[in-house]
Amino acid sequence: MPVYIALVIAVVAWGVLLGLRWKKAKDFAPELLQARKKSGELPEAVKEDEFTDLYLRAEGPRASTYIYACAAFMTVSLAPISTIFNTVWNALWTLSGRSPVFEQGTLIHTFSFFLTVMGIAIALLALAMHRYYTLMPPNLKQVIRNLREAHS
Numbered sequence: 001m002p003v004y005i006a007l008v009i010a011v012v013a014w015g016v017l018l019g020l021r022w023k024k025a026k027d028f029a030p031e032l033l034q035a036r037k038k039s040g041e042l043p044e045a046v047k048e049d050e051f052t053d054l055y056l057r058a059e060g061p062r063a064s065t066y067i068y069a070c071a072a073f074m075t076v077s078l079a080p081i082s083t084i085f086n087t088v089w090n091a092l093w094t095l096s097g098r099s100p101v102f103e104q105g106t107l108i109h110t111f112s113f114f115l116t117v118m119g120i121a122i123a124l125l126a127l128a129m130h131r132y133y134t135l136m137p138p139n140l141k142q143v144i145r146n147l148r149e150a151h152s
């Protein structure tokens with residue numbers, strides 16, 4: 001249990017750091033807008049809130065956020081996954097005649113649990129990365145080009 005509590009604390013701390021990165025990016029956007037306006041890359045008509053939104057979509061820590069969401073989900077769901085796995089394992093063990101080889105706590109049980117958790121984690125990450133790349137916004141160069149064209 002202390003290891004699980006330490007894991008939860010680590011995930012919460014990671015979430016706080018990720019939130020600070022989003023805030024830092026949001027606070028930097030107006031400075032970048034002014035610098036781009038001064039250099040002539042962007043017209044004066046571009047509004048701060050419009051640029052900030054587009055900047056966060058293009059340059060915010062989106063990939064880190066997806067990975068964090070997966071880690072937080074796995075941390076929270078570790079206990080229910082364990083319970084479900086052990087319930088199914090016990091049912092199959094009982095139906096098989098209670099062979100001591102397949103009893104809970106044996107090497108085959110522990111390894112099967114590890115494979116199940118890793119399979120779920122890999123599937124979850126694959127789904128998250130598929131969504132990330134499917135909904136990938138343009139990069140900052142494209143955002144600046146689009147804003148310049150829209151306000152010219």
